[in-house]
Amino acid sequence: MSELSSSVKHPFTPRRLDLLIPRGWDTHSEPESDNALWTIEIESDKTIPPHDIMDFLADTEPAPPTCFAVPLSDDAVKEARKAAVPKTTQKDTLWCIRLWNEWRKERNSRTEEQIPADIIALSPAVLQCWLSRFVLEVRKKDATAYPPDSLYHVICGIMRFMRQNGKPEVDFFKESAYADFRATLDAEMKRLKQAGTGSRKRQAEPLTLQEEELLWKKRILGDHSPQALLNSVFFYNGVCFALRSGDEHRRLRYKDSQIQIVEKPGQRAHLMYTEDSSKNNQGGLKGRKMARKEVIHHENSENPSRCPVRLFKLYNSLCPKDRPADAFYLQPLKKPRPDCWFSVKPLGHNPLNNIVRDMCNAAGISGYKTNHSLRATTATRLYQAGVDEQLIMERTGHRSLDGV
DSSP states (O other): OOOOOSOOOOOOOGGGGGGGSOTTOOTTSOOSSTTOOOSBOOSSSOOBOGGGHHHHHHHOOOOOOSSSOOOOOHHHHHHHHHHTSOHHHHHHHHHHHHHHHHHHHHHHHHOSSOOOSOGGGSOHHHHHHHHHHHHHHOOOTTSOOOOHHHHHHHHHHHHHHHHHTTOTTOOTTTOGGGHHHHHHHHHHHHHHHHTTTTOSOOOOOOOOHHHHHHHHHTTSSSSSSHHHHHHHHHHHHHHHHOOOTTHHHHTOOSTTOSEEEEOOTTSOOEEEEEOSOOSSOOOTTTTTTOOOOEEEEEOOSSOGGGOHHHHHHHHHHTSOTTOOTTOOOEEEEEEEETTEEEEEEEOOHHHHHTHHHHHHHHHTOOSOOOTHHHHHHHHHHHHHTTOOHHHHHHHHOOSSGGGO
16 A cells, blocks of 8 residues: 555635545544545645544534524424414314303303313313213303304314314314214204204305496496505406405415416416415415416406406506505505505405495495305306306315305
8 A cells, every 4th residue: 555645735625524524434444545535634734634533523513504594492383383274263263262161161150060171181081071061051142052063163163272282183073082972962963953043054145247237337346546446456356266255365465476467469468366375275285286276367358447457457556666565455545646546554454354345335235245255256157157067166266066
């Protein structure tokens, strides 16, 4: 074996030190060939003999990465999981467990038999006993019974609360430990149905063509004022893309918007809606392979005054340049300027939630009309036009024919 120098000087960046040491190489052993490295080359006049390599590595800390987020606490991780749950679901869960606690406190005040405050700590045998009494005794504020579907809904909310608070495996509807409770719930739901409780569901009614025409005639829809333009854009976003009443409208953004204007030479301009997430497709592990909803709606060249593409462009052109990136619907200005009709402030939750109701009230349109009426209008008009139910589902985003 030829004699190698035990130290070699050569320019070297210390951050690349790991590349000079083969994986699994024992730095304290003798080299097996003439080509083996006997030294580590560094950017200085100092050289390091082989037996000092591990000591050098131990004393040399890698540069901290700059591309990663700051370290998170356990509480921050819990908040990240909580943020993935829709706010409406969070509120619903709290309402269900609050109803349980109100019943528990009222019952404890009227009987010597006391229900423990911590529902999480109850064993399945004890919990199913109290759940059976709960579904038979719980009542609304007016002392009337909850409809069967509402009763089932409350139980699901209580189960969801337990799963989110240390009991992820609990399942009232499958575990044998809750068989008696299931029998009680089933019997009570049958009794309530036979009594006619909750037989009439209040559902948002679709808008007829005559009612839509009335909105235009009374200038509630149009482009003559900030409020009318906002109403028109909201109306078409709901009818053209069958958006749900709450979250899907609120989640619309200006930057990287879900709704894009597509204008190509030789083709009709159109709006394209690409779904981020929805009630039926929230992403995550379960929605990883689910197809995202995409809907195209072309311009109305026969009636430009009622063209969704034109109104969409006009609305964006009259919004302030420094508008928030994460909000699409903005508050109308009371004193609009020729080049700006809207504030930088996003439209509040209550005004946004009540747009359709307020429009119909102003036009004198009766019936139960809500923002969800626009989605119902989409499905109803397509069905009346003879469109196949599968194609209707693609536009509305329903996952089963029962929901259409």
